Amino acid sequence: MYDYAQVHVKYTIPPAIVLTIVLAPLFTRRDIFKICFLLVVAVAYTIPWDSYLITTGVWTYPSDVIVGPTVFDIPAEELFFFIIQTYITACLQILLSKSVVTATYLHNEADGQDPVGRSLKKRKRVGQVILSLCSILPLFMRGGHATGTYMKLILVWAGPVLFMLWTFAYQLLLTFSWSKTWLPIMLPTLYLWVIDTLALRRGTWCIESGTKLGIQVWPHLDIEEAVFFLMTNTLVVCGSIAYDNAAAVLDAFPSTFAVVPGIPSPALLLKGIFLSTSKYDIARIRGLQNALEVLARKSRSFYLASGVFAGRLRIDLILLYAFCRVADDLIDDAPSAEEADSWVKHFSNFLDTAYSPKYDRARFEQALAPFPAKAQSILVLLPTDKLPPQPLYSLLDGFRMDQRFFRKGPNQDPPIQTFADLERYASCVAATIGELCLSLVYQHDPDHLTDETTKQKCVAAGGEMGRALQYINIVRDVTTDAQSGRCYIPNEWFNKSSASSPVKHNEEVARHRKRILDIAFAIYAENRDAIEELPRYARDGIRVAVESYMEIGRVMRDRMQEGKPLDFTGGGKKGRASVPKWTRIWVGWRTMAGWRGSA
Ligand SMILES: CC(C)=CCC/C(C)=C/CC/C(C)=C/CC/C(C)=C/[C@@H]1[C@@H](COP(=O)(O)OP(=O)(O)O)[C@]1(C)CC/C=C(\C)CC/C=C(\C)CCC=C(C)C
Numbered sequence: 001m002y003d004y005a006q007v008h009v010k011y012t013i014p015p016a017i018v019l020t021i022v023l024a025p026l027f028t029r030r031d032i033f034k035i036c037f038l039l040v041v042a043v044a045y046t047i048p049w050d051s052y053l054i055t056t057g058v059w060t061y062p063s064d065v066i067v068g069p070t071v072f073d074i075p076a077e078e079l080f081f082f083i084i085q086t087y088i089t090a091c092l093q094i095l096l097s098k099s100v101v102t103a104t105y106l107h108n109e110a111d112g113q114d115p116v117g118r119s120l121k122k123r124k125r126v127g128q129v130i131l132s133l134c135s136i137l138p139l140f141m142r143g144g145h146a147t148g149t150y151m152k153l154i155l156v157w158a159g160p161v162l163f164m165l166w167t168f169a170y171q172l173l174l175t176f177s178w179s180k181t182w183l184p185i186m187l188p189t190l191y192l193w194v195i196d197t198l199a200l201r202r203g204t205w206c207i208e209s210g211t212k213l214g215i216q217v218w219p220h221l222d223i224e225e226a227v228f229f230l231m232t233n234t235l236v237v238c239g240s241i242a243y244d245n246a247a248a249v250l251d252a253f254p255s256t257f258a259v260v261p262g263i264p265s266p267a268l269l270l271k272g273i274f275l276s277t278s279k280y281d282i283a284r285i286r287g288l289q290n291a292l293e294v295l296a297r298k299s300r301s302f303y304l305a306s307g308v309f310a311g312r313l314r315i316d317l318i319l320l321y322a323f324c325r326v327a328d329d330l331i332d333d334a335p336s337a338e339e340a341d342s343w344v345k346h347f348s349n350f351l352d353t354a355y356s357p358k359y360d361r362a363r364f365e366q367a368l369a370p371f372p373a374k375a376q377s378i379l380v381l382l383p384t385d386k387l388p389p390q391p392l393y394s395l396l397d398g399f400r401m402d403q404r405f406f407r408k409g410p411n412q413d414p415p416i417q418t419f420a421d422l423e424r425y426a427s428c429v430a431a432t433i434g435e436l437c438l439s440l441v442y443q444h445d446p447d448h449l450t451d452e453t454t455k456q457k458c459v460a461a462g463g464e465m466g467r468a469l470q471y472i473n474i475v476r477d478v479t480t481d482a483q484s485g486r487c488y489i490p491n492e493w494f495n496k497s498s499a500s501s502p503v504k505h506n507e508e509v510a511r512h513r514k515r516i517l518d519i520a521f522a523i524y525a526e527n528r529d530a531i532e533e534l535p536r537y538a539r540d541g542i543r544v545a546v547e548s549y550m551e552i553g554r555v556m557r558d559r560m561q562e563g564k565p566l567d568f569t570g571g572g573k574k575g576r577a578s579v580p581k582w583t584r585i586w587v588g589w590r591t592m593a594g595w596r597g598s599a
Pocket of ligand 1: 295298299300301302303305306317318320321324325328429430433434435437438458459461462463465466469470473527528530531534542545546
C-alpha cells in the first residue's frame with residue numbers, strides 16, 4: 001500500500017534532509033537561486049516526456065502503490081521524484097564545489113601560450129559530435145525495434161539538452177577534478193540504481209517488457225533505468241556547472257561586466273555564457289590563479305575562510321591577501337637590510353603610481369618592473385578602486401618597523417620596546433587589514449543598507465579585530481621569530497638580565513605569551529558583536545575568517561592551561577601551533593551555523 005510514497009519516506013527524503021542540514025549554513029543567495037532555477041527547468045522539461053511515457057504504456061504503476069492525485073497522468077509521487085532528485089544532486093554538486101574559485105578555471109582558447117586552452121577547443125568539438133549523434137541517431141532507428149523504445153526516448157530527450165549544457169560549460173567540465181564532476185553524478189546515480197532495483201523488484205513501478213531491450217545491469221535493474229538515472233543526474237550536474245560557468249565569467253571580468261548584482265538575472269547570465277572565450281582577459285585569469293596559489297600555500301585559515309565568500313568579494317579578498325603576502329615575503333626574505341629597504345621603496349612607488357589620479361601606463365609599467373613576474377601578475381590586479389590607499393601605506397610602515405630588528409648600530413634598539421610599540425606595530429600590519437577587508441565588504445555590498453555611523457563603528461571594530469589576530473600570530477610564532485632574530489614581546493616586560501640578552505628565560509617568555517594571548521581574547525570579546533552588524537552577505541565569511549584564526553589562540557590557551565608546550569604542530573609547519581584540517585572545517589561549519597566561540 002502506498003509503496004511509492006514509502007520509497008520517498010525511506011530513501012529520498014532522508015538524504016535530502018542530511019544535505020540540507022550540512023549545506024544550510026553554507027548556502028549563498030546564488031546557490032538558492034540556482035537550485036530553484038534547476039528545479040523549475042527540470043520539472044517543466046520532464047513533465048511532457050514523462051506524461052508521454054505513462055500514456056503510451058512504457059511505464060506503468062499498479063493503482064494500489066500510488067496515493068492517487070496525478071498531473072497529466074503523472075502520479076504526485078513521481079513529480080516529487082523529479083524535485084527531490086534534482087535537489088539532492090544539485091546540493092551535492094554545490095557542496096563538493098564550495099572550495100573552487102571557478103574563475104581560475106576559465107581559459108582563453110585563442111591564447112597561443114595556453115596548451116590547455118588549445119586542447120579544450122578540440123575536446124569541445126568531440127563532445128559535441130558524440131552528443132549530437134546520441135540525440136539524432138535514435139530518431140532514425142525505426143521499425144522492428146519496439147524493444148528499444150524506452151532507450152530511444154531517453155536519448156532523444158536528454159541528448160539535445162546535454163549538447164547545449166556541454167557547449168556552455170565544457171571548460172569547467174573538462175578542467176574540474178573528478179570530485180567536482182563525476183562524483184556528484186555517480187554518487188546519487190548508484191544510490192538511485194539501488195532504490196530503483198528495490199522498487200522494480202517489489203513492483204512499485206514497471207517497465208513494459210515490449211519497450212525495453214531486456215538487458216540488465218544487475219538482477220532487476222534494466223539498462224534503460226540505469227541510463228535514465230545516469231542521464232538525469234548528468235543533466236543536473238551539467239546544468240549546475242553551466243550556471244557556475246556563466247557566473248564565473250561575470251565575476252572574473254569587471255572591465256567587461258562593470259556591475260554584477262548579487263543574483264545575476266538570466267539575461268546577464270546568458271551574456272556571460274555567450275562571451276567568446278577569445279575575449280577572456282588572460283592576464284587577469286593568470287594573476288588570479290597565482291594569487292589563489294599564494295593563499296592556498298601560505299594560510300590555511302584564510303584559505304578555508306575564503307570558501308565562505310562568493311563572487312567578486314571572494315576574488316578581491318584573495319587578491320588583497322596575495323598582495324599583502326607577496327609584499328611581506330619579499331621584504332622579509334630579502335638577504336640584507338638594504339635590499340629589504342629597496343623592496344619597501346618599490347612597493348611605495350607602486351602604490352604612488354597605482355593611486356595617482358592620472359593613469360600613466362609607462363610609469364605604471366616602470367613601477368612594476370622591479371618585481372618578479374608572478375608578483376607583477378598579482379600587483380596589477382590589486383582592486384585599488386575599492387581600497388583606500390592609507391592602510392596600504394601603513395602596512396609598509398609596519399614592514400619598515402620590522403626591518404629595525406636587523407639594523408645594527410649604536411642607536412638601534414629593537415623596535416618593540418614598549419606595549420605602545422607593539423600596539424603601533426599591530427595597528428600597521430593588521431588593523432589595516434581589517435579596514436581593507438571591510439572596505440571591500442562595503443564596496444561589493446549588493447544591498448547598500450548600512451548607514452555611515454554603523455559603517456564607521458564596524459571599520460573601527462574590524463581594525464581592533466585585526467590587532468587581536470596579530471597578537472595570536474605573535475604568540476604562536478615566538479619561537480620561529482626568535483630563530484630569525486625578532487622578538488615582538490615588549491622589551492620592557494622582561495627583567496633586566498633578559499632584556500639585554502638575546503636569549504630569554506623560558507618561564508618569562510611563557511608568562512608574556514599568556515599575557516598577550518589574554519589581551520587578544522579581550523579585544524576579540526569586545527569587538528566580535530560588530531560582525532553581526534556587517535552586511536548580511538559577508539557576515540558569515542568574516543565570522544569564519546576571524547574564528548578560524550582565533551581557534552589557533554584557543555588551542556594555545558588550552559595547552560597553556562594543561563601545561564603543555566605551545567610549539568607543536570597539528571599538521572601545519574613544524575614548531576608552530578596550528579589547527580588540524582578537519583577541526584578547522586568543523587570550526588568553520590559551526591561558526592556558519594551560528595556558534596559563538598569562547599572569548
Ligand atoms: C578570507 C580572506 C582571503 C581574507 C584575507 C585576509 C587578508 C587580506 C589577510 C592579509 C594577510 C597578510 C599576509 C598580511 C600581511 C601582514 C600580516 C602578516 C598580518 C597577519 C595575518 C596573518 O597572515 P598569515 O599569512 O601569516 O597567516 P597564517 O598565520 O600563516 O595562517 C595577520 C594575523 C593579520 C590578519 C588580520 C585580518 C585578516 C583582519 C581581521 C579583521 C577582519 C576580517 C574584520 C572583522 C570585522 C569586525 C567588524 C570585527
